[in-house]
Amino acid sequence: MDVKMMIQPTPNPYAKKIICNLDVKTTGKITLSTPEECAHIPLAKALFEIRGVTQVHFFENAITLTQDGSVSWDVILESARKLIKALLPEHNPDFQSPEEKRREQLSPELSKIENILDRTIRPALQGDGGDLEILKLEGHYLTIRYEGACGTCPSSVTGTLAAIQSILREEFDPHIEIIPLQETVEQ
Structure with missing residues (x-):
């Protein structure tokens, strides 16, 4: 399946919202603040491997990335787009969060x-x-x-x-x- 994405700014200059044409979390939401928290979610784990990313938030068809300011948004979003395109089609949005x-x-x-x-x-x-x-x-x-x-x-x-x-x-x-x-x- 072809993954489509739209990037939206947020009121927080350290966070960007990526809206996808596929769900990332069918019910509820999850915020992950360390790579260890997302070992069971390959998409989140991969997004944490992008330099500068400090938090990953999944809600419905949106992924919000928060960064520490050490890397430009262009670099982070280019990497994020590639990972999302590759991993979202196999991602299971039905996982239960804590x-x-x-x-x-x-x-x-x-x-x-x-x-x-x-x-x-x-x-x-x-x-x-x-x-x-x-x-x-x-x-x-x-x-x-x-x-x-x-x-x-x-x-x-x-x-x-x-x-x-x-x-x-x-x-x-x-x-x-x-x-x-x-x-x-x-x-």
Whole structure:
């Protein structure tokens, strides 16, 4: 099968979204931050071998690559296109991610938060090549981690964080405080 791709910028200068004509993840999403995490996913493992790539995010028919700034996007995207063209036709998009397994075991409170975020916040984040992961809820404190393009994006700790907190205060708990774990990119 002929693989077609379209590259989209994201709000994060260190991340690019590659939209494909084939699925990379049929259900759910996955963010991989080390080559060791993707030993069971040959496409992700190969993308991590591109110099400068620090994170690979799969969602539906999109791959978001995050880089450390040490290599030009032209070089990274040329290598990525070749790998995707070669490996995507044999890639299995039906693999289950740890996130999907985790969601099956959530408390009612965390399940409600996930559903609110799925409906309100995640579509915009995923449209920009990112997402977020709920890490824990302790009292009124919700710890999250941004994924994909959102992981190192400056706006994730300002406008996006304020939007998440506002929606969750309105729909879940008026006293909730969001604590983001933020990745950094060395410049």
